[in-house]
Amino acid sequence: MPAKSKDTRPGGRSARVRAAVHRATVDLVQEVGADKVTLPAVARRAGVNPSSVYRRWGTTSALLADVAAQRKDEAAPELLGDLRADLGHAAVWTLTDLSRPGGVAFFRAEVAPDVDDRRAGLRECLERVSTRFQAALEAAARRGEETPSLDRVLDRVVAPLYFRVVFSLPETDEEYARGLVAELCDGLPASGQLPDSPRTTPE
Amino acid sequence: MPAKSKDTRPGGRSARVRAAVHRATVDLVQEVGADKVTLPAVARRAGVNPSSVYRRWGTTSALLADVAAQRKDEAAPELLGDLRADLGHAAVWTLTDLSRPGGVAFFRAEVAPDVDDRRAGLRECLERVSTRFQAALEAAARRGEETPSLDRVLDRVVAPLYFRVVFSLPETDEEYARGLVAELCDGLPASGQLPDSPRTTPE
């Protein structure tokens, strides 16, 4: 709700151009990598005049951030009423989001747009990720269950996923994501056995 | 030891140029951000002819990776003979490395040099980080102690550090790094209390 990007004239051609540019951006990021995406290239691909792109977005970072930001308005997670299941769900969602072609690229784009927006981009991106987990935690808390802090979830679940995707570590899959959650939850009450802890060595 | 960058003519002017370019690179990364560093800019800053820079490094990614790679040949960690202390040492070192100006940028540069070298860059970078921890683990293993796997160290210590630095989460300091190690080690033998687990919420 805060900044609604006061777009006068949201319909018609304007919207078409916006959509075409967004699509072209996603495509190009997948094809050549976010580093090599340029505004003229996007414009060509979208069948739009470069100056239009420059006037609206200005820089590739801004464009990438815009595209990334829009993606967040997608599925709302339905909560199952079981903390472990809900966290697992969020973890898998996060992993999927990061793993898809260009996923990390968009993640990074949100993190590193122009210096001014950098802080804002960081926070927004983190919040996006956090939201899913926060919802699960709050629901559990409302049920009176003992829950880990969000911070703990970030350290124990999100950070490893992010790290493993960035470094393309093998076997970073759904099972692994759920395993991280399980391990976190098992450590909650008192102790608990470590469920067949992670495997894989870097090589 | 593997690739020693077969430099014929490592001394004199050549070395001076190399040093000047490296210094200029570090400076520029800090000042304008790694995204906006260009070879001509580096050359100007270094007082060197652009073509020299192009001929030697070719691309900014290569240059950044080279600068980053050189940084790794610094302190060798002396092992104290105590797993927790050694891992803590490595964790703090990692945190320091990431936290210094441009730290994350250089880290990324190693991870994402030009697409071809990507895989190689990934592995090398990961190995660089891993080495410190691996040494501590192996020393402990030789003493017959029970040790976590390297993989586990990556998930529980390195990943959170990396994540928190990238997102500029507050209170990501030495104490925190040591806390991660402590928590990992405490979970080792059987159970163990969680040492006043992590604090801080994203906001």
Next chain:
DNA sequence: GATTTAAAGCAATGAACTTTGCTTTTGGCA
């Protein structure tokens, strides 16, 4: 010291990327 030659400097060139003033289209609204 003289020789060799790797690497730096120079300069011209081409190819993007950006920017900008102006014109044209067209969505929003009375």
Next chain:
DNA sequence: TGCCAAAAGCAAAGTTCATTGCTTTAAATC
């Protein structure tokens, strides 16, 4: 329907990046 202004298109500059052939400097070796 007709007005108005926002946004798109067009085109011409202006910048900056990147490449390359040639010349000059100065390490390294004998």
